[in-house]
Amino acid sequence: xxxxxxxxxxxxxxxxxxxxxxxxxxxxxxxxxxxxxxxxxxxxxxxxxxxxxxxxxxxxxxxxxxxxxxxxxxxxxxxxxxxxxxxxxxxxxxxxxxxxxxxxxxxxx
Amino acid sequence: xxxxxxxxxxxxxxxxxxxxxxxxxxxxxxxxxxxxxxxxxxxxxxxxxxxxxxxxxxxxxxxxxxxxxxxxxxxxxxxxxxxxxxxxxxxxxxxxxxxxxxxxxxxxxxxxxxx
Numbered sequence: 001x002x003x004x005x006x007x008x009x010x011x012x013x014x015x016x017x018x019x020x021x022x023x024x025x026x027x028x029x030x031x032x033x034x035x036x037x038x039x040x041x042x043x044x045x046x047x048x049x050x051x052x053x054x055x056x057x058x059x060x061x062x063x064x065x066x067x068x069x070x071x072x073x074x075x076x077x078x079x080x081x082x083x084x085x086x087x088x089x090x091x092x093x094x095x096x097x098x099x100x101x102x103x104x105x106x107x108x109x
Numbered sequence: 110x111x112x113x114x115x116x117x118x119x120x121x122x123x124x125x126x127x128x129x130x131x132x133x134x135x136x137x138x139x140x141x142x143x144x145x146x147x148x149x150x151x152x153x154x155x156x157x158x159x160x161x162x163x164x165x166x167x168x169x170x171x172x173x174x175x176x177x178x179x180x181x182x183x184x185x186x187x188x189x190x191x192x193x194x195x196x197x198x199x200x201x202x203x204x205x206x207x208x209x210x211x212x213x214x215x216x217x218x219x220x221x222x223x224x
Contacts, residue, residue, distance in 0.1 A: 032209040036215075046212045095157070096157050097152070097154065
């Protein structure tokens with residue numbers, strides 16, 4: 001992996017479903033991985049900053065895991081709600097962020 | 110407290126014109142970043158400041174782009190002789206210190222449209 005890649009590109013789920021998506025990043029010289037949620041017409045909102053292999057972080061119904069050795073992170077949303085509809089971005093550091101293209105999540109009521 | 114603010118929120122200009130985009134970071138944040146998001150892509154790094162100086166401008170696409178932060182707070186991104194390909198959302202972010210583990214707080218962006 002040379003760049004930060006996210007999959008799927010877009011996702012539609014029903015309200016109440018749980019969902020997850022993937023971020024792949026270069027595993028060599030890993031420093032930190034950031035997750036953001038970006039709703040239309042708003043500022044990107046920071047969700048997590050992850051640094052340790054095996055780390056798991058949680059914020060309400062959203063959680064994320066990190067595997068630095070193989071270069072991937074998963075973001076999970078439990079019991080999706082319409083207000084979770086947004087684009088979810090991951091980005092690798094060392095300093096300036098290198099972003100993936102995002103996963104656009106739509107939660108249907 | 111106040112977050113990162115950017116003005117204007119929208120800017121429509123004609124090809125060849127000069128534009129300035131402003132960013133007000135969170136008070137006390139020493140690091141300031143500019144990114145650009147084109148349609149269908151994630152934000153791309155342009156430049157970052159540590160204090161008043163540009164610590165890394167490797168993301169600026171060409172010499173039509175320039176940014177300043179004269180007093181270590183407000184920053185202005187300047188684009189000369191705009192081209193249609195410059196149309197994008199320009200995002201500004203700030204962080205307390207410089208470092209990959211520090212959260213970057215983003216503004217809402219300026220949507221630039223070059224006709």
